Amino acid sequence: MNTEPSHPSLTERRRAATQLEIARAAAALFAENGPDGTTAEDIARRAGVALRTFYRYFRSKQDAVGPLLSGGAERWRALLEAAAPGDAPAATLERAVAEALRAPDAHAAEQLGWTRGLLRAAERDPALRAVWYRVNQDSEERLLPVLARLLGGGADPLEVRLAAAAATAAVRVALETWARTDAPTSGPGSPAELAVRCLRELMGGMRLFTGRPDEDRPGTGD
Incomplete structure (x- = not known):
């Protein structure tokens, strides 16, 4: 039986990198404008991704900072x-x-x-x-x-x-x-x-x- 730990695939690593980039954009905007003054569109724009990409990974603007936390x-x-x-x-x-x-x-x-x-x-x-x-x-x-x-x-x-x-x-x-x-x-x-x-x-x-x-x-x- 193989007990070696599995390593993430290239797709998984890219997904994680995109999530972290969105998370950092959300955290920066929260620091600048507060959660109430930030929209999902603002976060997507700051992260350089389409809004549909944002919602592919996260359900809400607050959820976006999960990878950082x-x-x-x-x-x-x-x-x-x-x-x-x-x-x-x-x-x-x-x-x-x-x-x-x-x-x-x-x-x-x-x-x-x-x-x-x-x-x-x-x-x-x-x-x-x-x-x-x-x-x-x-x-x-x-x-x-x-x-x-x-x-x-x-x-x-x-x-x-x-x-x-x-x-x-x-x-x-x-x-x-x-x-x-x-x-x-x-x-x-x-x-x-x-x-x-x-x-x-x-x-x-x-x-x-x-x-x-x-x-x-x-x-x-x-």
């Missing part, structure tokens, strides 16, 4: 997929999220800047906020099989689901908290630093990540 989750998941099963899962999660959210160069810092602007705009735009929540829900679902593999076949499915929910929430809260501040993209108060802190707070009591048997947890046993 999901980029960090995709990098995180790819790092976890590359990790060896059985390695300390808590440390693996922390390393992966810190790597996915760090900004080692201008390009990465720019990507985080897009996220900050979109999350600030989402506070005033329910449709944009719904896209952000949908991105996080999708990330949680796609994280499930990755965590199940890392934690091994004996892991309780309920605990795996709880871990995926907690890990996703940790990143979401970290990014939302950072977006409301003027903290830098690296160092204290950065997305990576906040996400690791949130992970430790939310997952510190989970048996899967502490190794404690059930009877040692509060509320269990005699």
Whole structure:
């Protein structure tokens, strides 16, 4: 059985590139004019595509920024997929999220800047906020099989689901908290630093990540 990861086709790569170009155009226009002052026609024009092409990829102007908002989750998941099963899962999660959210160069810092602007705009735009929540829900679902593999076949499915929910929430809260501040993209108060802190707070009591048997947890046993 072939277990090598599949690579995207040329068509898939072109599709992803077009989606990202439209997403960047939408984010730039939202920053300039706000979501209310931006139309799908404006976004298509800025991205250099026909309006019908825009609607081939996205249902609404707010939906268009989904590829930008999901980029960090995709990098995180790819790092976890590359990790060896059985390695300390808590440390693996922390390393992966810190790597996915760090900004080692201008390009990465720019990507985080897009996220900050979109999350600030989402506070005033329910449709944009719904896209952000949908991105996080999708990330949680796609994280499930990755965590199940890392934690091994004996892991309780309920605990795996709880871990995926907690890990996703940790990143979401970290990014939302950072977006409301003027903290830098690296160092204290950065997305990576906040996400690791949130992970430790939310997952510190989970048996899967502490190794404690059930009877040692509060509320269990005699």
